[in-house]
Amino acid sequence: MRLRNITGAQEIIQKCGYVINNPEAAKGHWSQIFGNENPVHIEVGMGKGRFLIDMAQTHARINYIGIEMYDSVLLRAVQRVTSLENPPGNFRFIRMDAKALTNVFEKGEIEKIYLNFSDPWPKDRHAKRRLTSRQFLECYRQTLLPKQTVEFKTDNKDLFLFSLQEIKECHWILDACTSDLHEDETMNRGNIMTEYEEKFSLEGNPIFKLIAHYE
Numbered sequence: 001m002r003l004r005n006i007t008g009a010q011e012i013i014q015k016c017g018y019v020i021n022n023p024e025a026a027k028g029h030w031s032q033i034f035g036n037e038n039p040v041h042i043e044v045g046m047g048k049g050r051f052l053i054d055m056a057q058t059h060a061r062i063n064y065i066g067i068e069m070y071d072s073v074l075l076r077a078v079q080r081v082t083s084l085e086n087p088p089g090n091f092r093f094i095r096m097d098a099k100a101l102t103n104v105f106e107k108g109e110i111e112k113i114y115l116n117f118s119d120p121w122p123k124d125r126h127a128k129r130r131l132t133s134r135q136f137l138e139c140y141r142q143t144l145l146p147k148q149t150v151e152f153k154t155d156n157k158d159l160f161l162f163s164l165q166e167i168k169e170c171h172w173i174l175d176a177c178t179s180d181l182h183e184d185e186t187m188n189r190g191n192i193m194t195e196y197e198e199k200f201s202l203e204g205n206p207i208f209k210l211i212a213h214y215e
């Protein structure tokens with residue numbers, strides 16, 4: 001998702017108390033940013049922030065960090081927070097390309113990584129930009145706590161099959177997998193919908209989901 005450039009977006013983002021403007025300085029110190037030792041869960045490719053904020057409102061004892069590459073998209077998440085009467089304190093946003101994740105998180109600083117409806121990058125030559133490519137899996141391995149999981153949802157079958165293949169080739173363990181999340185009682189329990197998930201499922205598309213960890 002890339003929205004039209006919006007004048008003043010950068011300034012609004014920088015002034016928002018929920019945005020961490022110099023995330024490299026927080027590496028190894030995320031508990032100080034949140035003021036507690038609660039686990040940190042991140043969403044890579046957060047988009048407009050609906051999932052992240054809903055998760056933060058639902059799970060008060062988890063700290064959430066949403067990572068988004070574009071100012072124009074992050075601005076929408078910031079506007080969503082501003083419109084809330086009582087925003088929770090357990091989330092933050094970062095504007096960055098997730099390929100620099102290891103500059104921002106120490107090994108073991110993240111307990112869970114969510115990837116929701118990641119851009120499919122259908123051309124083979126762009127495969128390494130997919131957020132489930134081996135290059136990104138390596139970033140996740142280097143920042144996750146041992147044996148903790150990546151959870152990935154998509155409506156895109158080709159991207160899902162690619163992801164299963166990458167996981168296998170990189171020696172990750174597949175913990176759970178479904179090709180129709182909303183019909184899978186076990187995997188759908190507690191599911192919080194993302195913006196894209198709602199749109200695609202209303203169009204009648206099944207949602208794929210996998211959960212995996214590095215052994």
Ligand SMILES: C[S@@+](CC[C@H](N)C(=O)[O-])C[C@H]1O[C@@H](n2cnc3c(N)ncnc32)[C@H](O)[C@@H]1O
Nearest residue numbers: 001045046047068069097098116117194195196
């Ligand atoms: C298709 S949208 C999905 C948004 C949201 N997760 C949802 O499910 O509604 C994918 C988002 O990932 C962001 N993105 C893609 N590659 C990224 C990267 N390397 N680092 C950070 N964000 C990225 C895009 O800018 C876009 O906003």
